[in-house]
Amino acid sequence: MAVNLKRSSGGDSDKGKTSRRRMLGWLTGAGLVGSAGLSAVSNFVFIRPRATYGQPQRFSVGKPEDYPSGTRAVLASRGICIIREGARLAAISTTCTHLGCTVGAADTGFACPCHGSRFDQDGNVTGGPAPRPLPWFQVTLAPNGEIEVDKDIEITPGSYLTL
Amino acid sequence: MSPATPPKSPFLATLMDLPKNVWRSIFRNPLPSNDLERSATSFTNFFLHIHPVKVHKHSLRPTYTFGLGLMSFFLFVILIVTGILLMFYYVPSTTQAYDRMLDLRGTVAFGTLLRNMHRWSAHGMVAVVFLHLCRVFLTGSYKKPREFNWVVGVILFLLTLFMSFTGYLLPWDQLAFWAITVGTAIAGYAPIVGKDMQFLLMGGTSVGQEALLRFYVLHVAVLPAILTLMIAIHFWRIRKDGGLSRPDDADPKPSLEAMENAVAPKASVPEPKKVYGFQGLVRGPLTKVGQVPDNTVFSWPNLFLAELFTFVVTLSAILVLSLLFNAPLEEPVNALHPPNPAKAPWYFLGLQEMVSYSAFWGGIGVPTIFVLLLLAAPYLDRGPKGVGKWFSRDRLLANTIFITFVVANIIFVIIGTFFRGANWAFVTPW
Numbered sequence: 001m002a003v004n005l006k007r008s009s010g011g012d013s014d015k016g017k018t019s020r021r022r023m024l025g026w027l028t029g030a031g032l033v034g035s036a037g038l039s040a041v042s043n044f045v046f047i048r049p050r051a052t053y054g055q056p057q058r059f060s061v062g063k064p065e066d067y068p069s070g071t072r073a074v075l076a077s078r079g080i081c082i083i084r085e086g087a088r089l090a091a092i093s094t095t096c097t098h099l100g101c102t103v104g105a106a107d108t109g110f111a112c113p114c115h116g117s118r119f120d121q122d123g124n125v126t127g128g129p130a131p132r133p134l135p136w137f138q139v140t141l142a143p144n145g146e147i148e149v150d151k152d153i154e155i156t157p158g159s160y161l162t163l
Numbered sequence: 164m165s166p167a168t169p170p171k172s173p174f175l176a177t178l179m180d181l182p183k184n185v186w187r188s189i190f191r192n193p194l195p196s197n198d199l200e201r202s203a204t205s206f207t208n209f210f211l212h213i214h215p216v217k218v219h220k221h222s223l224r225p226t227y228t229f230g231l232g233l234m235s236f237f238l239f240v241i242l243i244v245t246g247i248l249l250m251f252y253y254v255p256s257t258t259q260a261y262d263r264m265l266d267l268r269g270t271v272a273f274g275t276l277l278r279n280m281h282r283w284s285a286h287g288m289v290a291v292v293f294l295h296l297c298r299v300f301l302t303g304s305y306k307k308p309r310e311f312n313w314v315v316g317v318i319l320f321l322l323t324l325f326m327s328f329t330g331y332l333l334p335w336d337q338l339a340f341w342a343i344t345v346g347t348a349i350a351g352y353a354p355i356v357g358k359d360m361q362f363l364l365m366g367g368t369s370v371g372q373e374a375l376l377r378f379y380v381l382h383v384a385v386l387p388a389i390l391t392l393m394i395a396i397h398f399w400r401i402r403k404d405g406g407l408s409r410p411d412d413a414d415p416k417p418s419l420e421a422m423e424n425a426v427a428p429k430a431s432v433p434e435p436k437k438v439y440g441f442q443g444l445v446r447g448p449l450t451k452v453g454q455v456p457d458n459t460v461f462s463w464p465n466l467f468l469a470e471l472f473t474f475v476v477t478l479s480a481i482l483v484l485s486l487l488f489n490a491p492l493e494e495p496v497n498a499l500h501p502p503n504p505a506k507a508p509w510y511f512l513g514l515q516e517m518v519s520y521s522a523f524w525g526g527i528g529v530p531t532i533f534v535l536l537l538l539a540a541p542y543l544d545r546g547p548k549g550v551g552k553w554f555s556r557d558r559l560l561a562n563t564i565f566i567t568f569v570v571a572n573i574i575f576v577i578i579g580t581f582f583r584g585a586n587w588a589f590v591t592p593w
Contacts, residue, residue: 044363047363047366047377048359048362048363049366049367049373052366052367052368052373053367053371053372053373054367054368054369054371055369076499076500077499098348098522099344099345099348099349099518099522099526100344100345100347100348101341101344101345101501101505102498102499102500102501104500104503104586106586111586112586112587113501113502113503113504113505113585113586113587114341114345114501114504114505114515114587115515115518115519115522115587116519116583116586116587116588118586128519128587129518129519129520129521129522129525131522
């Protein structure tokens with residue numbers, strides 16, 4: 001308000017003075033807005049955890065003998081389904097790719113109780129809103145003879161560990 | 164009070180007058196018995212000063228507002244009171260929360276009643292806030308000069324939904340766990356910031372203790388604070404925008420004679436360096452007092468009785484519901500198996516039904532478009548006609564579009580509620 005009055009009454013001689021005042025005004029405003037913005041951002045930095053607690057993504061699921069040929073064993077606590085066909089073995093995720101519910105084993109493969117996504121035996125989408133097939137996880141045979149699943153490494157669906 | 168002995172000690176007199184003096188120091192006016200004292204109520208009482216001294220008769224018509232805005236506010240008050248009481252016994256811990264729910268049922272005095280009241284008020288608030296939004300739209304009340312208050316109202320509606328969502332996660336039952344799982348996953352579908360938002364909300368990569376704590380803080384501190392601030396702005400704007408909307412013909416035009424007598428302050432041409440009196444701030448060219456037909460009545464008692472009535476009706480309804488029906492509590496969390504079908508509360512079933520077609524479009528795209536349309540409505544629909552009347556013919560197009568959206572959502576809710584069975588497959592309820 002004061003600035004406006006000054007500008008309306010001031011002549012050309014005041015020009016330098018007025019613009020300096022305006023610039024100081026701009027700097028003050030930018031400083032205040034910038035500080036407010038930084039404070040807001042720092043809040044988000046604060047609430048973003050640096051360490052998270054959860055289950056290990058790499059774990060052992062037992063010996064191959066635990067899964068005779070033809071087995072489709074859902075390990076609910078791990079969020080995977082172990083498939084054994086002859087000498088071949090694989091781990092498919094049971095977390096729905098739609099919105100993260102746990103799919104259940106159905107006659108034709110997997111079905112999600114939350115929004116009706118359906119998957120075939122290999123985790124391919126056969127119906128419902130799921131955007132992607134269920135991921136397959138890397139399965140290796142550890143030196144101690146146990147099967148090890150790494151949920152951090154997704155592999156091409158259909159690639160099995162041959163025992 | 165006439166003491167038998169004429170000589171009174173001054174101290175005794177002071178003591179005798181003490182209750183009266185204390186009372187008068189708090190309540191500066193007697194109960195109103197004339198118009199001056201009726202005006203004074205809004206001026207001198209802190210709790211009443213938000214009200215105008217006089218209120219338009221049209222604003223008091225029950226069939227115009229159905230008291231929906233007031234009901235929303237009173238439900239919010241009930242929610243705050245019962246919510247604070249429930250906080251005395253609740254622990255936001257994955258191992259304790261569910262047991263605390265059982266404690267509320269079993270050992271805490273009035274525990275069941277308070278939880279019922281909190282739950283049914285929350286459901287009621289979602290419904291009533293939505294009906295209030297419908298009322299404001301269908302009477303054209305969002306039009307100029309109330310555009311911004313409509314925007315505040317839409318934000319309040321969204322905040323109400325967030326409040327209810329963060330609230331029903333807290334019992335840490337099956338509904339809670341799978342609702343957080345699905346809700347944060349929907350947030351993850353938002354473009355650009357989605358994954359970060361999901362991570363921030365969950366406080367990690369999976370739903371657990373951190374997520375529960377975060378939703379608790381949102382529910383009891385962050386969202387109520389924002390909601391309270393927005394309600395204050397909402398109420399303040401009602402006054403500043405000229406009270407509730409009403410049709411043009413609610414105020415008969417002043418006669419020519421009255422116009423001539425009216426004093427027009429010369430404020431229409433702003434001059435630099437002019438010192439403005441209060442009259443310069445008053446909208447409109449005329450000083451209207453005593454010049455125009457007066458269709459207002461004193462807020463005391465007309466408005467205050469109407470508000471009291473609405474409050475009593477709201478509280479009674481919640482009490483009756485809470486005595487008759489217990490708030491549901493599902494099985495304790497089983498992170499391995501969602502219930503089948505896993506259904507959200509009724510007001511989110513439309514969303515769940517939409518999400519079951521496409522996560523992005525159902526959960527982010529369509530709701531965003533709907534909210535943007537709501538926010539933009541007063542800036543797109545600029546026609547001045549049809550304000551203050553239900554289903555005005557002048558607003559046929561706008562009302563038709565709005566009702567179409569509402570009916571579509573209701574249909575989705577009905578499908579989600581009755582026509583979805585195990586694995587969200589389509590079933591017939593009969």
